[in-house]
Structure formats: structure tokens, C-alpha cells
Amino acid sequence: MSSLDPALKDALRRLRAVRSTRPEDPSAVMELAEWRDAMAAVLEELARVLPIEEDRIRASHEANCARTQAAQIRAKAAMDNN
Numbered sequence: 001m002s003s004l005d006p007a008l009k010d011a012l013r014r015l016r017a018v019r020s021t022r023p024e025d026p027s028a029v030m031e032l033a034e035w036r037d038a039m040a041a042v043l044e045e046l047a048r049v050l051p052i053e054e055d056r057i058r059a060s061h062e063a064n065c066a067r068t069q070a071a072q073i074r075a076k077a078a079m080d081n082n
Contacts, residue, residue: 011046018042029077036070039063 023031043063
């Protein structure tokens with residue numbers, strides 16, 4: 001029986017940990033943006049250690065989407081404050 005690569009196991013553990021910190025308050029937009037950036041960082045880390053290329057590409061794409069969403073949240077918050 002093969003065991004999971006320790007780097008992959010650590011990255012998955014961090015992904016679960018960050019995912020569990022999602023802000024519950026819908027009005028906490030800046031916290032949501034910070035959380036999306038944190039998700040992007042762990043997804044990028046995961047993309048580096050996933051064994052299957054298709055999964056690495058998908059994790060990288062999801063990281064880019066998370067960063068884009070964080071930027072959009074911040075831009076909308078800035079516009080709403082003006």
C-alpha cells in the first residue's frame with residue numbers, strides 16, 4: 001500500500017485549514033478578500049505538489065480565479081466607499 005507524499009499531505013491539510021476560516025459574515029467583505037488571497041496561496045502550493053498534471057493545472061487556475069475575485073471584492077468595496 002502506497003502512502004501519500006508528505007508534501008501533498010501537508011498542502012491538503014493547509015487547504016482544509018484555510019477553507020475552514022471562511023468568513024461567515026456576508027458584510028465582512030475585506031475579510032472575504034483576504035480569505036480568497038489565502039485560498040489562492042494554498043491552491044498555488046497544492047498545484048506544485050499534485051502528482052497529476054491536469055490537477056496541477058486546475059489548482060493553478062483556481063488560484064488565479066481566487067486572486068481575481070479578491071481584487072474584484074476590494075475594487076467593489078472601494079467604489080462603495082466613495
